[in-house]
Amino acid sequence: MSQTQNFQDGLFEIEGDSIRLIGSKCKSCGRVVYPAAKSCLDCCHEEVEPLKLSSTGKLYTYTTVHMPIPHFPPPFNLGSLELPEGLSVFASIAEGTELKVGLPVRLVPAVLWREGETDVVGYRIAAT
Amino acid sequence: MREVAIIGFGQTVFGKFPERSISDLGAEAVRAALKDAGVPPKEIQAAYASRLFVDLITGQTILRDVGITDIEVTNVENACAGGGTAVRGLWKDIAAGYCDIGIAVGVESMTTSPIAGKLIPPAKDDVDGMLGMTQPAVFAMHARRLMETRGATREDFAQVAVKSHHAASLNPYAQHGKEVTVEQVLGSRMVCDPITVFQCCPNTDGAAAVIMCSMDVARRYTTQPVRVRASVLLSADYNFKKTEMATFEVQRKAAAKAYEMAGLGPQDLNVVEVHDAFAPEELMHYEDLGLCKPGEMISLLRSGATSLGGRVPVNPSGGLQSLGHPLSASGVRNVGEIVQHLRGRAGKRQVAGAKVGLAQMLGGNAIGLETGACSIHIMSV
Numbered sequence: 198m199s200q201t202q203n204f205q206d207g208l209f210e211i212e213g214d215s216i217r218l219i220g221s222k223c224k225s226c227g228r229v230v231y232p233a234a235k236s237c238l239d240c241c242h243e244e245v246e247p248l249k250l251s252s253t254g255k256l257y258t259y260t261t262v263h264m265p266i267p268h269f270p271p272p273f274n275l276g277s278l279e280l281p282e283g284l285s286v287f288a289s290i291a292e293g294t295e296l297k298v299g300l301p302v303r304l305v306p307a308v309l310w311r312e313g314e315t316d317v318v319g320y321r322i323a324a325t
Numbered sequence: 326m327r328e329v330a331i332i333g334f335g336q337t338v339f340g341k342f343p344e345r346s347i348s349d350l351g352a353e354a355v356r357a358a359l360k361d362a363g364v365p366p367k368e369i370q371a372a373y374a375s376r377l378f379v380d381l382i383t384g385q386t387i388l389r390d391v392g393i394t395d396i397e398v399t400n401v402e403n404a405c406a407g408g409g410t411a412v413r414g415l416w417k418d419i420a421a422g423y424c425d426i427g428i429a430v431g432v433e434s435m436t437t438s439p440i441a442g443k444l445i446p447p448a449k450d451d452v453d454g455m456l457g458m459t460q461p462a463v464f465a466m467h468a469r470r471l472m473e474t475r476g477a478t479r480e481d482f483a484q485v486a487v488k489s490h491h492a493a494s495l496n497p498y499a500q501h502g503k504e505v506t507v508e509q510v511l512g513s514r515m516v517c518d519p520i521t522v523f524q525c526c527p528n529t530d531g532a533a534a535v536i537m538c539s540m541d542v543a544r545r546y547t548t549q550p551v552r553v554r555a556s557v558l559l560s561a562d563y564n565f566k567k568t569e570m571a572t573f574e575v576q577r578k579a580a581a582k583a584y585e586m587a588g589l590g591p592q593d594l595n596v597v598e599v600h601d602a603f604a605p606e607e608l609m610h611y612e613d614l615g616l617c618k619p620g621e622m623i624s625l626l627r628s629g630a631t632s633l634g635g636r637v638p639v640n641p642s643g644g645l646q647s648l649g650h651p652l653s654a655s656g657v658r659n660v661g662e663i664v665q666h667l668r669g670r671a672g673k674r675q676v677a678g679a680k681v682g683l684a685q686m687l688g689g690n691a692i693g694l695e696t697g698a699c700s701i702h703i704m705s706v
Contacts, residue, residue, distance in 0.1 A: 204455055230565060230693070232452055238563060238693075258473070258570060260465035261518040262457065266444070269457045275517075277466065284565050287453045287692075298473045309456070319456065 204309055204319040208232060210249060216306040216320045217249040218286060229282040250286075253325060254278040256300040257285055268310035268317075278302050278322050291323040301325045326420045330543035330550035331704065333362025333536035334661035339649030340500045342530045343436040347379050351387030351432040354532035354654075358428065358661075359391070362536040363546050369536075371397045371427035373414040375407030375653035378438035387430060387532075397424070404445075405600060405645075406688030407431060408533065408656025409558065409700025415537050416556040416702075426538035431658065433651035435528040442528060445690075453692045461525060461603065463690060465517035468605035470571040472519070475623055477608060479519050483510035485604040486524045486646060488632050493643025495633075495673040500529055500649035510604075524604035529649030533658035551664045554587035554681075555703035561695035573687065575699045576613040583683070583701040584615075591615035594637055594703075595679040596666045598659035600687040601644040610685065611639070633674060641666065641674045656686035660702050667706045681705045 203209070209218045221233035225242035231250060236243050259276030262269070274290035290296070291305065305323045308316040335357025337350050351374070359366055372393070374384025384398040403410040408431030415429045435441060444461070447454025471477035487507055493499035505523055513523040543550035559582070561575035584590050591614055599614070601607040608622040616637055617625040625631060631639040642648045642662045645655055663682035665671040682704050689697015 205450075205452065208452065228565070230563075232692075239565070258466040258469045260462055260469060260520075261515075262459075262462055262465075263515045263517065264459075264461070266457060266459055273457070275457055275462050275466070287456060287458055289457050298469070 200315045201318050202315055204317050209320055211306045214305060215252045216304050217252055218304065218320070220248050220250050220282070220284070221245040222248040229284060231284055231286060251281050253301065253303040254280040256298060256302045256322065258298060259290060259296050276322055278304070289321045291321050294322065294324045327422060328540045329416050329419045329537055329553040330540050331535050331537050331553060331660070331664050332543050332547050332550055333358045333364060334534070334664050335361055336498055336533040336658050336661060337531045338498050339529045339531040339651060341436050341528065345434070345530060347376065347383060347432055347434055348386045348390050350434065350530060350532040351383070351430055352390040354432070354534040355387060355391050355428060355430055358534035358536050364426065364536055366392050368426060369393050369396060369428050370424040371415065371418055373399050373401055373411035373427070373429045375401045375411040375431040375656070376433060377402055377404065377407060377652050378433065378435070378440065383432065384430065387432065402653070403698040404688030405602065405652050406656055406686045406698040406700050407653035408658065409660070409686035409702070410698065411657060412535065412660050412702060413556050413558040413700055416553055419537055419539055425542050426536070428534055428536055429657055430532060430534040431654035431656055432532035433653050434530045435651060436530050448691060451692045460690060461517040461520055464603035464606050465520045467570055467609065468519050470569070471605055471608060474569070474571050475620065477605070477623055479511060480507055481608070481623055481626055482519055482524060482605045483507040484626060485601070485607050486510045489601065489604070489640060489644050489647040492633055492641050492674055493647030496643050496648055497672070499643045499647055500527055501647045502643070520603050520605065524646070526602045526645040526650040529651045531649060531651035531654050533654045533661055535657055535661050535664065549668055549706060551667050551704050551706055553702060554589070554705050555583040555701065557583045557586065557701045558698060560698050563693055564695055567695060571609060573609060573613050573696060573699065575695055576610065576685065576687065579699045579701045580614050583703050587703040589681065589703070593681050594683050596641060596663060596676040596682040597637060597639045598642060598644070598662050599639060599685045601640055601646050602650060604646060607639065614683065614685065633676070638676050641671065641676055656700060659686060660684040663704050667704060
């Protein structure tokens with residue numbers, strides 16, 4: 198049985214076959230950012246609160262990567278999705294997902310790579 | 326604030342020279358610039374040096390080899406915009422009267438750097454970087470937005486590379502001085518779709534330097550001083566403030582400031598040099614710098630206006646793509662390129678009758694930010 202670890206702790210919560218990123222929302226101006234910030238990046242108010250972001254959005258842009266990079270053997274797809282909270286999130290795109298700007302997509306949990314016996318878990322973009 | 330002049334330029338041939346040290350490359354550019362200006366080394370009062378992947382006190386070690394010591398030296402970094410930052414720093418010092426004459430030098434030895442043959446790594450805690458983000462991927466995603474919003478085609482992107490290689494074939498300093506065709510560009514290895522390897526800047530070693538001074542001092546050395554009409558350096562804002570990826574907001578703001586400082590507009594430009602590390606991005610700069618109306622970058626390219634012989638040639642040097650891109654040198658090199666055209670000394674690639682030119686440089690990437698920095702210099706004779 199493989200062990201699992203998050204590629205970075207504190208960034209997301211897995212809910213079944215969905216994943217919710219944990220951003221932060223300003224208690225004064227309402228600006229939402231991801232990754233979460235310690236103070237508001239927009240108005241500089243000192244109090245922000247954690248906010249679980251929507252997991253569905255629209256595919257904003259994409260590319261197919263053909264060069265080798267650590268943990269991601271080519272070819273693989275990358276893209277960014279626009280979330281209703283007013284921000285974009287970047288991630289790899291699940292194989293088989295249609296590459297089309299404007300496609301309704303969602304964030305899903307995924308094993309991104311393995312380190313020895315450990316599955317390193319994160320998120321990627323998939324069709325809804 | 327005094328008017329600042331540029332009276333000398335020097336650069337090394339760009340290419341892969343792992344056997345050459347940073348001080349060797351930098352000193353060659355400095356000597357060439359001093360000779361070009363006719364300025365004795367001991368006259369230099371201040372220096373700004375830019376470098377990224379290099380050891381400490383770079384400026385001092387370069388100037389040591391030319392017999393220049395005992396002056397104020399500042400070493401700066403702003404990713405690919407480091408060279409533009411060095412020019413900006415020296416401009417401010419001269420304009421404000423802190424010194425009368427100085428040198429701005431940019432240098433990079435990519436082949437002996439920790440990232441030789443590799444990509445610029447993101448910061449260790451950069452979440453996007455951990456998930457596979459790289460510079461070519463970023464620009465490929467920009468390119469996809471150009472296809473989506475501007476009707477850009479793969480052939481358009483390839484045409485930028487063809488234009489770049491053609492210009493470089495006329496530049497004796499170029500790393501990639503061979504002409505290419507659209508078919509060859511499209512048929513070359515795919516890096517990040519739609520960007521093929523012939524649309525990417527290479528790993529380059531090189532240096533460039535400019536001599537800048539007050540207008541009073543300039544008149545002692547030349548009857549043809551190049552006037553710096555604008556100098557702007559601006560860092561980018563958050564991505565969440567943008568609605569469209571197919572533009573660089575920082576560049577638009579920097580350009581507006583620069584045109585205001587210079588008292589002229591984009592229609593007055595005869596020659597332009599921009600950051601073209603990847604072919605598609607050059608098209609974004611056409612709109613952001615106001616060389617054409619919003620939405621018209623493709624028409625401008627296809628009209629031939631930005632090719633040599635056109636109304637406003639962009640990157641007549643061959644740019645980062647084909648002349649080469651020693652990161653921190655490029656921002657000095659492209660200011661110097663404009664200077665050459667304005668003085669009628671650009672050889673076979675000379676833009677005829679050039680009187681006003683603009684040099685732009687962009688640099689840096691980090692999660693959450695549009696980009697790092699943008700520098701813009703406008704010059705005229």
